[in-house]
Amino acid sequence: MTRREVCVPTAPAQGARYHTAVLPLPMALPDESKHARVTRALREGIQTGLLVPGEKLPGSRELARHWGVARNTVMGALEQLEAEGYLAVRARSGSVVAALPPLPSTAGPLSGPPLLLSAWARRALEAQGPLPGDARSNQAAGHPTAWTDFRVGQSPSGLFPSAQWAQALAQHAFDAASSPPDPRGPLVTRLALCEWLRRERGARLTPDMLLLTGGAQEALDALSRLLLEAGRVVVLEDPGYPGARAAFQATGAGLWPLAVDDQGAGTDNLPPRAVLAYLTPGTQFPTGVTLSAARRAALIDWSRRSGAWLIEDDYAADLHYAARAPASLQGQAPERVMLLGTFSQSLAPALRSGYLVAPAHVTELLTRTRPVTQRTPPTLDALALAGFLSSGGYARHLRRARSELRSRHDTLLSALKRELPGWSPRRVAAGTHLYLPLPPHLSELEVQRRAAQAGVGLSVCGELRLRPGEAAVLLAFAHLTPVAIREGVERLAAALR
Numbered sequence: 001m002t003r004r005e006v007c008v009p010t011a012p013a014q015g016a017r018y019h020t021a022v023l024p025l026p027m028a029l030p031d032e033s034k035h036a037r038v039t040r041a042l043r044e045g046i047q048t049g050l051l052v053p054g055e056k057l058p059g060s061r062e063l064a065r066h067w068g069v070a071r072n073t074v075m076g077a078l079e080q081l082e083a084e085g086y087l088a089v090r091a092r093s094g095s096v097v098a099a100l101p102p103l104p105s106t107a108g109p110l111s112g113p114p115l116l117l118s119a120w121a122r123r124a125l126e127a128q129g130p131l132p133g134d135a136r137s138n139q140a141a142g143h144p145t146a147w148t149d150f151r152v153g154q155s156p157s158g159l160f161p162s163a164q165w166a167q168a169l170a171q172h173a174f175d176a177a178s179s180p181p182d183p184r185g186p187l188v189t190r191l192a193l194c195e196w197l198r199r200e201r202g203a204r205l206t207p208d209m210l211l212l213t214g215g216a217q218e219a220l221d222a223l224s225r226l227l228l229e230a231g232r233v234v235v236l237e238d239p240g241y242p243g244a245r246a247a248f249q250a251t252g253a254g255l256w257p258l259a260v261d262d263q264g265a266g267t268d269n270l271p272p273r274a275v276l277a278y279l280t281p282g283t284q285f286p287t288g289v290t291l292s293a294a295r296r297a298a299l300i301d302w303s304r305r306s307g308a309w310l311i312e313d314d315y316a317a318d319l320h321y322a323a324r325a326p327a328s329l330q331g332q333a334p335e336r337v338m339l340l341g342t343f344s345q346s347l348a349p350a351l352r353s354g355y356l357v358a359p360a361h362v363t364e365l366l367t368r369t370r371p372v373t374q375r376t377p378p379t380l381d382a383l384a385l386a387g388f389l390s391s392g393g394y395a396r397h398l399r400r401a402r403s404e405l406r407s408r409h410d411t412l413l414s415a416l417k418r419e420l421p422g423w424s425p426r427r428v429a430a431g432t433h434l435y436l437p438l439p440p441h442l443s444e445l446e447v448q449r450r451a452a453q454a455g456v457g458l459s460v461c462g463e464l465r466l467r468p469g470e471a472a473v474l475l476a477f478a479h480l481t482p483v484a485i486r487e488g489v490e491r492l493a494a495a496l497r
Contacts, residue, residue: 023050025067034069039077046086046097053099057087120250127246148480148488149457152286152433156319156478159404160348161397168384168393176380183367185212185377189386193355196389197339201317202327204334208360211367212377214352216313219340220247220278222356222366222373223311227275228253235277237265239464241285241313244278257466260284264291267298274308281329283316286464286474287435288428290326300329303336310337318346318398319478320430321406335359343385345432345478346398353381405432411482412475412489419493425475432478435461438471447473447496454495456488 023045028037045051057063060078064071078095081087088098117125179186190207197203213219220243228234230252236244238257248255256274258265264284270277277299281291291299303310312329318341330339342354356363388394412434416425426435438447444460451458461472477485 034073035076038063038067038069038073039080042077042081043084043086046081046100051097053097055097056093057095057097059094119252123252124246124250127249147455147457148484148491150433150459150475150477150480150488150492151457152459152474152476154432154476154479155345155349156401156405156432157480159397159401161393164393164397165347165384165388168387168391169380172380172383172387176383179379179383181376181379183370183376184208184210184363186379186382186386189382192386192389196394197328197357201314201325201339202331203339203357204331205339205357206360209334209357209363211356211358211363212382213340213342213354213356214374214377215344215349215354216315216340216342217243217247218374219354219356220244220311222370223276223338224248224251224253226365226369227309233271233274235271235274235308237279237284238466239286239461239469240278241280241315242464244311244313245466248278255466259467259469260287260289262289264289264295265299267295267302270299270302271306273306276309276311277303278311278313279329280313280315282312282314282326283320283428283430285313285315285431286433286461288426288431288433290429291329296329296332300333300336303333312337312339314339314341315345316431317341318343319402319405319432321402321409322427322429325430330357338362346401351381351385352378353385405478408477408480408482408485409434411485412477415486415489419489420496433459433474433476436473436475438473442471442496444471444473450495451492454491456492456495458492 023041025041026037026044032040042051042057051057057078060071060074064074067074078087082089082095086098086100087095089095184190187207189212190210193210193212194205194207197205211219213222224247228248228251232251232253233256234248234253235256235258236248237260239260240257245255253275256271258267258269258277260266264281265279279291279299281296283290299310302308310329310333314328317325317328328337328339330337339357340354343351344354347353356366358366385394388397409428413425413427416423416434416436422439424437426437428434438444444462448458448460459474459476461470461474480488
């Protein structure tokens with residue numbers, strides 16, 4: 001489009017200054033309407049001093065003719081700028097540039113006054129240490145262009161049932177638009193989830209015990225705000241999921257770590273009083289072990305004696321591939337255990353679909369406090385999920401996904417056995433990463449640094465600990481092809497020899 005300029009002469013009007021300026025019509029921005037373009041031209045002309053206070057603008061017909069736009073477009077721009085205070089309309093004189101206070105200089109950064117953070121914000125920021133898979137630790141060491149990324153926190157690749165999900169969305173689009181909002185989530189979705197969790201996880205629940213969420217982290221944040229504050233105690237696994245630790249720490253609550261061994265979280269050092277305990281009993285994060293039956297019973301007994309709630313994060317239950325996942329802890333004690341889960345790993349993080357199962361009086365309190373931060377969960381995704389569960393589409397997707405994950409898991413184990421025969425990776429039955437203890441002569445940071453120099457990214461277990469413990473690295477595999485897995489292990493082994 002040819003750049004046009006318009007000569008803007010001022011006519012001798014009462015109170016107007018005599019001035020002539022050349023006001024260009026700037027090039028259009030992507031997807032910018034003619035109205036927005038004309039408004040921007042006039043506004044920038046006033047802001048930069050090309051049009052001075054008191055200057056009378058030509059009539060809308062003249063501006064429209066010079067710029068080659070409709071008169072209504074110009075009139076709309078003049079009305080908008082008058083509403084914004086850039087123009088003043090005088091009887092029988094037309095539009096005049098208004099006197100404005102001087103704009104602040106933009107020569108330096110517009111930092112503004114310092115933020116006075118709340119105690120919650122300070123604690124939340126302090127809790128944001130390096131997360132597992134944080135690129136910063138590897139970037140500091142530098143790495144070549146060839147890059148195999150074994151860091152945890154990445155989604156399985158090539159498994160999302162896009163065609164089936166798109167069909168489910170299309171089928172429920174009208175229902176989503178006409179459904180009344182429900183802060184618990186659509187009843188049809190809660191009914192479908194109840195059936196799934198009863199059948200697949202041995203859970204004991206009714207629809208009024210179920211709250212749909214945007215994922216596990218949203219549930220952890222809601223429970224933390226509801227139950228925790230400074231002076232209260234929360235129990236958690238060590239090592240454990242950093243997202244839970246961050247949510248708890250932000251409230252000011254005290255953290256009580258439980259050491260993890262080959263039977264899961266230890267029960268010998270439980271405090272006499274606590275508000276809640278966060279656990280990953282089915283597949284402990286990050287070690288992959290399953291909580292033993294004896295310790296499950298001990299934790300439930302302690303919960304009843306101490307009054308603490310047990311929070312069961314069932315993050316990997318749908319991604320088991322060696323055997324059927326163990327039954328949920330919630331099914332053993334539904335009056336003491338709150339069960340949370342997510343479809344972020346089994347489907348896709350972008351869906352932001354999860355759930356929280358708790359006694360009905362707890363979900364009622366969460367429903368009443370939810371409008372402070374979020375009115376309702378995403379209705380369309382929830383309805384599509386209901387259809388996907390009820391039709392059997394989700395079960396068919398999981399059968400394919402589990403088979404593929406088992407293949408990638410076995411490929412990684414075989415490559416490690418071949419390239420690092422003296423090492424002992426922990427075989428797991430579910431999830432998307434392997435836990436790899438290190439030989440005594442190697443430290444986590446040394447292994448991470450040497451791997452990065454060889455073009456391999458990995459996560460270290462020390463980032464997930466509250467106290468010193470076994471040195472180990474984590475290797476995620478679900479997002480990698482078998483070829484990439486084998487090549488990455490070969491480079492890792494070469495770097496560590």
